[in-house]
Amino acid sequence: MEIIWESLVSAVQLIVSLDREVMDIAFRSLTISGSATMIGGLVFVPVGGLIYFYSFRLKNVLIGIINTFFSVPTVFVGLIIFATFSKDGPFGVFGLLFTPTVMLLGQIMLIAPIIAGMTISALSSVNEDIRDTATSLGANRSQVIYTVIREARYGVITGLLLAFGRAISEVGLAIMVGGNIKNYTRTLTTSMSLETSMGNLDMSMALGIILISVALIVNMVGNGLKGR
Numbered sequence: 001m002e003i004i005w006e007s008l009v010s011a012v013q014l015i016v017s018l019d020r021e022v023m024d025i026a027f028r029s030l031t032i033s034g035s036a037t038m039i040g041g042l043v044f045v046p047v048g049g050l051i052y053f054y055s056f057r058l059k060n061v062l063i064g065i066i067n068t069f070f071s072v073p074t075v076f077v078g079l080i081i082f083a084t085f086s087k088d089g090p091f092g093v094f095g096l097l098f099t100p101t102v103m104l105l106g107q108i109m110l111i112a113p114i115i116a117g118m119t120i121s122a123l124s125s126v127n128e129d130i131r132d133t134a135t136s137l138g139a140n141r142s143q144v145i146y147t148v149i150r151e152a153r154y155g156v157i158t159g160l161l162l163a164f165g166r167a168i169s170e171v172g173l174a175i176m177v178g179g180n181i182k183n184y185t186r187t188l189t190t191s192m193s194l195e196t197s198m199g200n201l202d203m204s205m206a207l208g209i210i211l212i213s214v215a216l217i218v219n220m221v222g223n224g225l226k227g228r
Contacts, residue, residue, distance in 0.1 A: 010202030011209055019206070026210050029187040032100055033168035036107035041160050044112050048119025053145055063120060069113035078176030081106040085177070098179035103187075106173045111163035118159025122152040154225040161222045165215055 014022050051062065083089050085097045096102040126148050134147045149156075171189035178185035180194060188211045195204040 004201075007201035007205050011205035014202065014206040015209060022203070022206050022210070024183065025186055025188055025191050025207060028100070028185075029168055029189075029211075030214070032104050032187065033107060033164055036104050036111060036167050037160055037164040039104075040108045040111050040115050040163060043108075044115040045119050045156060045160075048116040049123065049145070049149065051116065052120045052123040053148075063117070066113045066117045066120070070117060072110070072113070073172070074110060074170040075172035075176065077106055077110045078173035081109065081173065081177045097177060098181060098185060100178070100185055103174055103178045103185060106177050107167040107170070110170060110173060111167050114163045114166060115159055118162060119152075119156050122155025122159065123148060125155060126151045158222050158225045161218050161225070165218045168214060169211065 051059065051066075081102060082097065085091050085094070085102050087097075096105075130151055131144055131148055134144045139147065168187075169189060171193060174180070174185070174187050174190045175193070178187070178190065180186050180190040186194075188207050192204045192207045192211070195201075195207070
């Protein structure tokens, strides 16, 4: 118990003193995961909207597949990305393996189903009366779509927050395609895994406190949006 307490005190000191390595790792994690969430949102929120608003064969099957991939193992996504960008892969010529760029692409692939699925869910929860009212007031199709999306905005934002939480907390993909390279691809989760295995509990706890704090803030904002 004494070891845990001493490690916790040292961890807090590292955070308060703005230790350069700790801040560098935290900033890298936030940058990669935040960028992945923003890009994923720009691409897959519209994709979710298109799936919801338009009818086509096997629509329900597609939605079911999207929902299934909510919990896809990060190591599986890492395997796909690794095989794609490895030396013998179709995109190996670009030399992106073990770079922040390929980690970003991997996280986008990981959170894409969450963003699209949560967008569909948020749009589905909008009362049908809103669409009918907009139509009866003379709104054209584009205006009706805009009205429904506006009503579902809090649900869509909540989905983006969940996607960000999923991205920043994953570890398997980051290690497989990022390589956990110091000062380059090392993130909060991969560094925690390494430092713990080396017995550096103070460093690992400092990173864990930051990760938990980020998760807490995301959950608080998400719960506030749900209340709205």
